[in-house]
Amino acid sequence: MERFIIESPHPIEKCDQAIQDLHAAGYLHQFEWGCKDNEHTGWAIVEAESLEHAKQIVPWYLRAQARIVRLVKFEVADSEHQISK
Known part of the structure; x- marks a missing residue:
């Protein structure tokens, strides 16, 4: 399994629907939200x-705007050549 960070912006009028859909899919507990600060985005780190597969976590109507990035950890001993791959 790999780890990904999901950044899923949504319009203010889709807040409730996004929360309900993520709850129904079983992923609500993995997301944190900026909506109370008028930053209508959800963030999650998932395996x-x-x-x-990570993209499928995002409700279909928000996928085009979602940003999903694979996360890796590096050790001090990792060379630049290995990091750039």
């Missing part, structure tokens, strides 16, 4: 088999 998934692939980028496509």
Whole structure:
């Protein structure tokens, strides 16, 4: 499994729907929200088999705006050559 960060912006009128849909899918507890600060975005760090699997976590009507990034950890001993791959 790989780890991904999901950034999923949404319009203010979709706040309730996004929360309800993520709850129904079982992912609500993984998301944190900026909505109370007028930043209508949800963030989550998830484990998934692939980028496509991580993308499926986001409700279909928000996927086009979502940003999903694979996360990796590096050790001090990692060279620049290894990091750039």
